[in-house]
Amino acid sequence: MIHIADASLFIIRKRLEGSVITVPSVVEELRDESSRTTLELMDVRIEPALSSFKKKVKTKAGITRDSEELSGTDIDILAKALEYSEREDTVLVSDDFAVQNTAIQLGIRVIPAGQRKIKDVLVWEKQCIGCKRRFPEGDECPVCGSQMKKRRKASSKK
Numbered sequence: 001m002i003h004i005a006d007a008s009l010f011i012i013r014k015r016l017e018g019s020v021i022t023v024p025s026v027v028e029e030l031r032d033e034s035s036r037t038t039l040e041l042m043d044v045r046i047e048p049a050l051s052s053f054k055k056k057v058k059t060k061a062g063i064t065r066d067s068e069e070l071s072g073t074d075i076d077i078l079a080k081a082l083e084y085s086e087r088e089d090t091v092l093v094s095d096d097f098a099v100q101n102t103a104i105q106l107g108i109r110v111i112p113a114g115q116r117k118i119k120d121v122l123v124w125e126k127q128c129i130g131c132k133r134r135f136p137e138g139d140e141c142p143v144c145g146s147q148m149k150k151r152r153k154a155s156s157k158k
């Protein structure tokens with residue numbers, strides 16, 4: 001069994017039997033020490049998503065209208081799950097509703113990482129592409145005026 005995991009697995013620290021694979025952008029999202037330690041202890045394989053599968057995911061996400069909810073990381077993890085599910089027994093592990101929904105549309109088997117809703121674990125914030133400051137919302141940085149991008153913030157809320 002191949003598990004393709006997004007950040008929620010490492011934050012919740014769920015233990016799984018079998019291989020665990022994730023994408024580099026998920027690793028970048030894990031800001032706190034305990035999530036990163038969990039990733040190391042699980043002996044996770046980190047593989048970049050393939051552009052051909054990203055394209056398939058984006059096409060499908062456009063149809064299901066989840067595209068605005070899907071981050072670049074979500075697209076990567078879905079692309080990786082799609083790639084593996086075409087040739088192996090694969091399950092995507094995610095607590096993100098938009099990811100789960102798109103996975104179902106793509107015919108990918110999906111299970112949640114935890115019982116808690118994703119918003120209790122992961123919250124969104126905006127990060128300026130210029131000065132890298134972070135803000136809870138907005139499209140333009142109030143400090144330097146650069147564009148801001150949506151990104152996930154790992155919450156320490158227990």
Ligand SMILES: [Zn+2]
Pocket residue numbers: 128129130131132133141142143144145146
């Ligand atoms: Zn800025």
